[in-house]
Amino acid sequence: MTTITAAVAGASGYVGGEVLRTLLAHPNVEIGALTAASSAGSTLGEHQPHLVPLADRVLEPTTAEVLAGHDVVFLGLPHGTSAAIAAQLGDDTLVIDCGADFRLQSADDWETFYGGDHAGTWPYGLPELPGQRDVLAGAKRIAVPGCFPTASTLTIMPALAAGLIAPDITVVAPTGASGAGKSLKPHLLGSEMMGQASAYGVGGVHRHTPEIEQNLELVSGTRPTVSFTPILAPMSRGILATVSAPALDGVTAEDVRAAYVKAYADEPFIHVLPEGLWPQTKAVLGANMLHVQATLDPRARKVIAIGAMDNLAKGTAGGAIQSMNIALGLPETTGLTTIGVAP
Ligand SMILES: NC(=O)C1=CN([C@@H]2O[C@H](COP(=O)(O)OP(=O)(O)OC[C@H]3O[C@@H](n4cnc5c(N)ncnc54)[C@H](OP(=O)(O)O)[C@@H]3O)[C@@H](O)[C@H]2O)C=CC1
Numbered sequence: 001m002t003t004i005t006a007a008v009a010g011a012s013g014y015v016g017g018e019v020l021r022t023l024l025a026h027p028n029v030e031i032g033a034l035t036a037a038s039s040a041g042s043t044l045g046e047h048q049p050h051l052v053p054l055a056d057r058v059l060e061p062t063t064a065e066v067l068a069g070h071d072v073v074f075l076g077l078p079h080g081t082s083a084a085i086a087a088q089l090g091d092d093t094l095v096i097d098c099g100a101d102f103r104l105q106s107a108d109d110w111e112t113f114y115g116g117d118h119a120g121t122w123p124y125g126l127p128e129l130p131g132q133r134d135v136l137a138g139a140k141r142i143a144v145p146g147c148f149p150t151a152s153t154l155t156i157m158p159a160l161a162a163g164l165i166a167p168d169i170t171v172v173a174p175t176g177a178s179g180a181g182k183s184l185k186p187h188l189l190g191s192e193m194m195g196q197a198s199a200y201g202v203g204g205v206h207r208h209t210p211e212i213e214q215n216l217e218l219v220s221g222t223r224p225t226v227s228f229t230p231i232l233a234p235m236s237r238g239i240l241a242t243v244s245a246p247a248l249d250g251v252t253a254e255d256v257r258a259a260y261v262k263a264y265a266d267e268p269f270i271h272v273l274p275e276g277l278w279p280q281t282k283a284v285l286g287a288n289m290l291h292v293q294a295t296l297d298p299r300a301r302k303v304i305a306i307g308a309m310d311n312l313a314k315g316t317a318g319g320a321i322q323s324m325n326i327a328l329g330l331p332e333t334t335g336l337t338t339i340g341v342a343p
């Protein structure tokens with residue numbers, strides 16, 4: 001059996017932790033160096049108590065010297081820090097960046113939504129996009145999508161691809177606190193977020209907006225308008241992407257259902273729910289899985305699609321390992337579970 005060595009930078013963070021949890025179940029992977037910043041020198045168990053098999057491993061500083069020599073390096077680092085590290089890792093290493101630095105194709109979009117210089121564009125790790133598995137096969141650099149772009153794109157993609165909707169898409173998406181990472185932020189204190197839901201990034205300013213548009217342009221050939229509103233909900237993990245768009249003349253609920261069933265019939269990590277059932281975030285917790293359902297609102301003449309996904313699993317670590325499998329020529333589903341944790 002092929003054995004792959006994998007290092008994880010940012011191992012003390014939420015993404016690093018979920019990458020490691022997933023890699024521990026991967027039959028081909030041997031876990032190598034684990035790195036962090038302020039936590040270097042401490043053990044992984046101090047930060048990730050659930051990762052018992054790695055509890056005694058000591059976190060090293062995040063340097064190219066420590067990360068070199070592995071087949072795969074996962075970067076779970078803050079925005080803006082990946083490019084310098086990646087530039088020092090040779091083309092014989094597969095570098096998988098879970099941050100945003102290499103996701104966008106347009107330097108203008110980067111400047112508008114992130115500011116500063118655009119580091120570049122890497123093969124985009126969303127295998128379900130048209131033609132993307134070919135792009136990822138043999139890739140040596142992969143940009144893991146943002147969590148909202150994965151959920152939103154996959155939730156509306158079949159309706160757009162089948163020509164059922166106008167390119168005027170609205171996304172409203174409750175999400176859990178883990179999406180913001182581990183570092184202390186006042187609005188994520190339990191006293192602030194327990195028992196309430198609150199919108200943020202309102203008015204087309206959230207940085208995932210151009211990424212969703214970029215993905216959907218690949219689907220339909222023209223760039224749609226996306227109005228995206230995220231909502232912080234009192235949960236740890238999860239996204240419930242609620243996506244709507246005007247239905248074109250003559251489109252029926254049966255057309256919508258048929259488009260989703262057909263589009264995702266062979267996708268191992270997307271489950272179209274039986275008619276009448278709607279996605280729930282708990283059903284996909286810890287799973288590399290999107291649950292999706294769609295219908296027509298006949299009075300408003302809108303297609304309504306809802307997708308549930310774990311932001312850290314299919315939304316980051318699971319998606320990253322799915323793309324890794326494709327890049328390395330392994331079966332795409334290796335080491336990935338589709339079974340959630342509920343209630
Ligand atoms: N959370 C999520 O749902 C998702 C996150 N992402 C992206 O993944 C990346 C990591 O996110 P997340 O795990 O949530 O964040 P966390 O804040 O939980 O973890 C950040 C990690 O990066 C390390 N780190 C911090 N500063 C530096 C630095 N200057 N150089 C090297 N390492 C550093 C931290 O180490 P230490 O503990 O020692 O400070 C920690 O291990 C981000 O780019 C984020 O945008 C992508 C998709 C979803």
Ligand SMILES: CC(=O)N[C@@H](CCC(=O)OP(=O)(O)O)C(=O)O
Pocket residue numbers: 098099100145146147148175176177178179180230232
């Ligand atoms: C609750 C919360 O703050 N969620 C994050 C999710 C983004 C994310 O994790 O993706 P990136 O890799 O692009 O940072 C946010 O909206 O910014």
